[in-house]
Amino acid sequence: MQLTxxxxxxxxxxxxxxxxxxxxxxxxxxxxxYGSSDVLRLDRIPVPAPAxxxxxxxxxxxSINPIDWKIRSGLLQKSFPVSLxxxxxxxxxxxxxxxxxxxxxxxxxxxxxxxxxxxxxAEYVNAPAESVALKPARLSFExxxxxxxxxxxxxxxxIGNADIKPGQRVLIHGGAGGVGSTAVQLAHWRGAHVIATxxxxxxxxxxxxxxxxxxxxxxxxxxxxxxxxxxxxxxxxGDTLQRSPAVLREGGTLLSIVARLPAQxxxxxxxxxxxxxxxxxxxxxxxxxxxxxxFDSGALKISIEAEFPLEQAAKALELSETERARGKIIVxxxx
Ligand SMILES: NC(=O)c1ccc[n+]([C@@H]2O[C@H](COP(=O)([O-])OP(=O)(O)OC[C@H]3O[C@@H](n4cnc5c(N)ncnc54)[C@H](OP(=O)(O)O)[C@@H]3O)[C@@H](O)[C@H]2O)c1
Numbered sequence: 252m253q254l255t256x257x258x259x260x261x262x263x264x265x266x267x268x269x270x271x272x273x274x275x276x277x278x279x280x281x282x283x284x285y286g287s288s289d290v291l292r293l294d295r296i297p298v299p300a301p302a303x304x305x306x307x308x309x310x311x312x313x314s315i316n317p318i319d320w321k322i323r324s325g326l327l328q329k330s331f332p333v334s335l336x337x338x339x340x341x342x343x344x345x346x347x348x349x350x351x352x353x354x355x356x357x358x359x360x361x362x363x364x365x366x367x368x369x370x371x372x373a374e375y376v377n378a379p380a381e382s383v384a385l386k387p388a389r390l391s392f393e394x395x396x397x398x399x400x401x402x403x404x405x406x407x408x409x410i411g412n413a414d415i416k417p418g419q420r421v422l423i424h425g426g427a428g429g430v431g432s433t434a435v436q437l438a439h440w441r442g443a444h445v446i447a448t449x450x451x452x453x454x455x456x457x458x459x460x461x462x463x464x465x466x467x468x469x470x471x472x473x474x475x476x477x478x479x480x481x482x483x484x485x486x487x488x489g490d491t492l493q494r495s496p497a498v499l500r501e502g503g504t505l506l507s508i509v510a511r512l513p514a515q516x517x518x519x520x521x522x523x524x525x526x527x528x529x530x531x532x533x534x535x536x537x538x539x540x541x542x543x544x545x546f547d548s549g550a551l552k553i554s555i556e557a558e559f560p561l562e563q564a565a566k567a568l569e570l571s572e573t574e575r576a577r578g579k580i581i582v583x584x585x586x
Pocket of ligand 1: 316404428449450451468508574578
């Protein structure tokens with residue numbers, strides 16, 4: 252009798268709270284080494300149980316970011332090591348199906364988005380409770396999956412670091428990409444004068460989402476047309492970042508999510524060059540909640556370049572690797 256009571260209490264305290272029986276196994280895209288798409292294979296693995304402080308999400312859709320193909324190719328082996336087998340994708344939208352011990356904020360049945368450390372290309376994934384936010388009701392799961400990594404990068408830099416103000420001149424390099432698309436809309440929402448660089452095929456798109464001026468970086472050196480800029484957000488790096496101080500007014504802000512300029516290049520022109528990783532003290536879930544409200548209000552939208560079923564997720568990473576996608580690349584996990 253006593254043993255039954257103790258066992259019952261143990262299960263009550265430590266077993267995850269589930270909405271229904273999850274299957275024992277799930278489909279997942281496993282990365283088994285470094286290289287091209289042939290290191291990725293669809294397989295069946297056990298469904299993970301959520302640990303303390305985690306929720307388990309039944310994944311409807313995941314999104315692909317450049318970091319996914321950079322990890323796969325081995326480019327980030329030193330700076331961003333992962334243990335193999337690794338499941339790509341850091342962004343999901345889905346429905347919570349179980350909560351681990353010590354989670355009070357979430358319950359089974361909640362439709363959510365989450366920022367992960369990987370694991371998104373699987374039918375179920377665990378996420379820390381503080382990295383989760385309610386899915387914007389207005390968005391499909393596919394569109395909502397496009398939010399976390401890219402929109403957080405735009406939010407943390409333009410709002411967290413630069414706190415852009417109405418009337419400021421903001422130049423966004425790579426305006427048509429996943430990060431750039433949200434950045435253009437955020438800067439427009441804040442009332443800034445938005446200048447964006449992109450190839451000509453993306454100019455109408457950029458004007459439609461809030462750019463006041465567009466520069467074709469393939470035919471025009473941006474520093475010849477963009478002058479007296481208050482804030483630059485660089486999502487391209489390399490030569491684009493090196494040439495960016497020239498467009499900023501003295502005391503302007505240079506933000507890059509790709510690389511850092513040497514301190515001297517910033518101090519020479521009295522520029523403010525903050526580190527994006529110091530933009531916020533907030534948990535990802537709190538920031539995602541603010542972003543979700545902007546998506547629900549219609550101030551922000553997700554543009555989808557392409558959608559793939561989970562069976563073809565390797566192609567989604569290949570498309571990201573072309574560095575030509577407009578907006579986000581989505582993988583439908585539950586088709
Ligand atoms: N540190 C962070 O937290 C963080 C977070 C997210 C992303 N990132 C990094 O930021 C970079 C951008 O990410 P993303 O998700 O926005 O990438 P993405 O979606 O793959 O960007 C693709 C876009 O880049 C544009 N592009 C390519 N070369 C360009 C150039 N020279 N000038 C202007 N636009 C150019 C393309 O437009 P066109 O076809 O018109 O050229 C395309 O629309 C990646 O390196 C990524 O790893 C960092």
